[in-house]
Amino acid sequence: MSSHVSNHAKNSTHWMSRLLVMPSVSMLLLWMIIPLAMTLYFSTIQYNLLYPEDNAFVGFENYSYFIEDPGFWPGISNTLILVGSVLLITVVLGTLISVLVNTPFWGQGIVRILLISPFFIMPTVNALVWKNLLLHPVSGVFAHVWRFFGAEPVDWFAQYPLFSIIMIVSWQWLPFAILLLMTALQSLDQEQQEAARLDGAGIWSIFYHLTLPHLARPITVVIMIETIFLLSLFAEIFTTTGGGPGYETTNLAYLIYDQALLQYDVGMASAGGVVAVVLANIAAFFLIRAVGKSLTDHK
Amino acid sequence: MANLKITQLRKAYGDVEILKGIDLDINDHEFVVFVGPSGCGKSTLLRTIAGLEDVNSGHIYLDEHEITELAPAKRDLAMVFQSYALYPHMTVRKNMSFALDLAGVDKHSIDEKVKAAADILELTLLLDRKPKDLSGGQRQRVAIGRSIVRNPKIFLFDEPLSNLDAALRVQMRLELARLHRDLRATMIYVTHDQVEAMTLADKVVVLNQGQIEQVGAPIELYERPKNMFVAGFLGMPRMSFLDAKVKDVHSQSVDIELNNGTSLSLPIATQNLKSQSHVTLGIRPEHINLCEKESGDMQVTFDVAEHLGSDTYCYAKTHSGESLTIRENSETNVSAGESLGVRINTAKCHLFDQQGNAVGYAVDTEQ
Numbered sequence: 001m002s003s004h005v006s007n008h009a010k011n012s013t014h015w016m017s018r019l020l021v022m023p024s025v026s027m028l029l030l031w032m033i034i035p036l037a038m039t040l041y042f043s044t045i046q047y048n049l050l051y052p053e054d055n056a057f058v059g060f061e062n063y064s065y066f067i068e069d070p071g072f073w074p075g076i077s078n079t080l081i082l083v084g085s086v087l088l089i090t091v092v093l094g095t096l097i098s099v100l101v102n103t104p105f106w107g108q109g110i111v112r113i114l115l116i117s118p119f120f121i122m123p124t125v126n127a128l129v130w131k132n133l134l135l136h137p138v139s140g141v142f143a144h145v146w147r148f149f150g151a152e153p154v155d156w157f158a159q160y161p162l163f164s165i166i167m168i169v170s171w172q173w174l175p176f177a178i179l180l181l182m183t184a185l186q187s188l189d190q191e192q193q194e195a196a197r198l199d200g201a202g203i204w205s206i207f208y209h210l211t212l213p214h215l216a217r218p219i220t221v222v223i224m225i226e227t228i229f230l231l232s233l234f235a236e237i238f239t240t241t242g243g244g245p246g247y248e249t250t251n252l253a254y255l256i257y258d259q260a261l262l263q264y265d266v267g268m269a270s271a272g273g274v275v276a277v278v279l280a281n282i283a284a285f286f287l288i289r290a291v292g293k294s295l296t297d298h299k
Numbered sequence: 300m301a302n303l304k305i306t307q308l309r310k311a312y313g314d315v316e317i318l319k320g321i322d323l324d325i326n327d328h329e330f331v332v333f334v335g336p337s338g339c340g341k342s343t344l345l346r347t348i349a350g351l352e353d354v355n356s357g358h359i360y361l362d363e364h365e366i367t368e369l370a371p372a373k374r375d376l377a378m379v380f381q382s383y384a385l386y387p388h389m390t391v392r393k394n395m396s397f398a399l400d401l402a403g404v405d406k407h408s409i410d411e412k413v414k415a416a417a418d419i420l421e422l423t424l425l426l427d428r429k430p431k432d433l434s435g436g437q438r439q440r441v442a443i444g445r446s447i448v449r450n451p452k453i454f455l456f457d458e459p460l461s462n463l464d465a466a467l468r469v470q471m472r473l474e475l476a477r478l479h480r481d482l483r484a485t486m487i488y489v490t491h492d493q494v495e496a497m498t499l500a501d502k503v504v505v506l507n508q509g510q511i512e513q514v515g516a517p518i519e520l521y522e523r524p525k526n527m528f529v530a531g532f533l534g535m536p537r538m539s540f541l542d543a544k545v546k547d548v549h550s551q552s553v554d555i556e557l558n559n560g561t562s563l564s565l566p567i568a569t570q571n572l573k574s575q576s577h578v579t580l581g582i583r584p585e586h587i588n589l590c591e592k593e594s595g596d597m598q599v600t601f602d603v604a605e606h607l608g609s610d611t612y613c614y615a616k617t618h619s620g621e622s623l624t625i626r627e628n629s630e631t632n633v634s635a636g637e638s639l640g641v642r643i644n645t646a647k648c649h650l651f652d653q654q655g656n657a658v659g660y661a662v663d664t665e666q
């Protein structure tokens with residue numbers, strides 16, 4: 001009897017809570033569904049801004065055009081290389097740097113702020129600074145350094161375009177990794193490290209057996225969040241190389257922009273958008289499986 | 300063999316001196332307890348012994364070898380931390396074998412040692428669990444097990460029981476005492492809890508503000524405290540202190556007068572007291588008894604009575620306003636504001652000079 005009553009009460013609060021979250025859930029759904037539905041719709045019709053009156057249904061034609069576009073496969077591989085390299089660089093360097101600045105030294109506070117600050121610079125500004133002040137083959141800082149040592153200055157964006165972009169984006173995202181990992185390190189138990197020292201562990205053993213496992217979860221978070229943003233990387237490419245030379249720095253986001261705004265083909269750009277969404281989901285699936293599980297289970 | 304010798308040890312954090320010249324000898328197989336109020340430097344002393352803190356000056360010797368500058372791992376000491384400091388990502392087994400793994404001991408003997416330690420501590424069934432899946436007492440035992448497998452010369456404990464609830468604390472206290480007996484190990488144990496100090500120690504070291512106040516067997520410290528600090532720190536409820544003035548000094552006794560006019564003759568033999576000098580009388584609660592209002596050494600007014608079942612602690616005030624604690628049996632019933640007489644066991648009284656040092660001890664009158 002009493003269980004019946006409590007069940008009833010439970011049910012009613014259950015419904016109440018459902019009712020109360022309704023507005024926000026439906027807002028979110030509309031927020032996501034409408035653009036997605038429109039993208040799906042546009043991707044199946046002929047829709048070029050140069051010929052706006054002719055909107056015939058074309059089925060998967062936009063998709064086949066997008067996939068057969070000469071920029072498609074370079075776009076995919078560039079996207080993966082970009083995301084992969086930036087992740088690798090930011091996680092490895094981020095871990096090492098945050099561990100280094102975690103031991104107290106004079107000026108620690110300033111150094112930490114300096115390490116974090118690149119993150120607060122807008123991506124476009126960041127890319128422009130790199131392009132015009134650092135990597136410029138004539139007036140850039142790097143060129144001066146090269147000349148100082150008597151070497152021929154490198155024309156970065158012409159000779160190593162993708163590498164240059166990776167460098168710029170890593171510089172932008174390294175602070176994010178450092179910020180998260182540095183914060184996580186503060187909660188690393190001091191006595192555990194002391195116990196390990198008594199047990200005969202050197203700095204490498206402590207790093208490997210205590211620090212790294214402790215950082216597993218924040219590293220996962222860094223990888224997840226960075227992946228989401230890096231898959232749609234755009235501003236840095238737009239302001240520096242414009243996707244070139246050729247397709248060497250064209251990623252999927254840039255390819256879609258290229259279709260939509262340079263060729264005025266909304267239909268094909270939408271098809272590209274859908275392909276990108278599918279790819280992002282596949283990537284997320286594998287990431288969560290591979291990285292998320294193996295690392296968090298370690299706890 | 301494990302004889303530890305500390306001479307003139309000093310340690311400062313910045314300008315603040317925390318350890319102000321510690322001299323101490325610890326012998327093989329001894330259970331030594333550092334006790335003192337919070338912040339007096341007990342942990343700091345233990346950590347300098349372990350090598351986790353550098354010293355400013357002084358020396359530490361372990362069996363004639365100086366270890367003052369030696370790396371923690373080379374000292375052959377094991378430490379159990381207050382927070383247990385188990386490695387959270389490793390199983391109990393791995394936690395216990397970690398030091399041996401690092402030292403490159405062969406797998407077979409590691410397994411044997413871990414198994415033996417787990418047997419002693421009843422951890423055998425928990426070997427594959429992670430620390431987060433253990434209770435407080437079990438974590439405590441793993442931390443101890445981690446020390447045992449290393450077979451160190453000295454075990455160091457920093458308030459190992461302070462995170463446990465009262466019942467478990469008593470149980471672990473007994474287990475520690477048993478462990479000490481079975482392993483015949485040398486142990487140094489830090490606590491602020493005088494009950495742990497009294498029950499576990501062969502030798503108690505009372506610390507106060509970075510200095511050693513007194514070293515000795517628990518009963519010796521309890522019965523013959525060198526000064527008011529030790530007298531007040533050991534004993535629950537605290538010893539009562541009453542201001543007094545010396546009236547007369549005889550060869551085998553001292554006559555004093557308390558603030559409220561009461562005269563007492565204490566069987567204490569001392570040469571260094573002058574007539575009319577100010578002293579403090581120390582009386583433990585169990586050495587005062589209630590009696591009829593008219594008889595007894597003086598009269599007191601009751602404030603609060605605490606009934607513990609086995610005993611009753613009566614808190615009273617003398618007529619000059621000083622506090623007095625009396626320990627009586629459980630049948631005692633006094634009410635607030637009531638006046639009664641008390642009888643003082645003068646053979647058990649302590650007398651301290653103006654610097655707070657004991658002036659001498661009661662001569663044994665029973666002989």
Ligand SMILES: Nc1ncnc2c1ncn2[C@@H]1O[C@H](COP(=O)(O)OP(=O)(O)O)[C@@H](O)[C@H]1O
Pocket residue numbers: 312317335336337338339340341342343344
């Ligand atoms: N790393 C440190 N830096 C500065 N002061 C410290 C440090 N560690 C301890 N102290 C100070 O040293 C004194 C003794 O500390 P500790 O040995 O931990 O006392 P306890 O007897 O309670 O264990 C305290 O006043 C504490 O504030």
Ligand SMILES: [Mg+2]
Pocket residue numbers: 341342343458
């Ligand atoms: Mg302490």
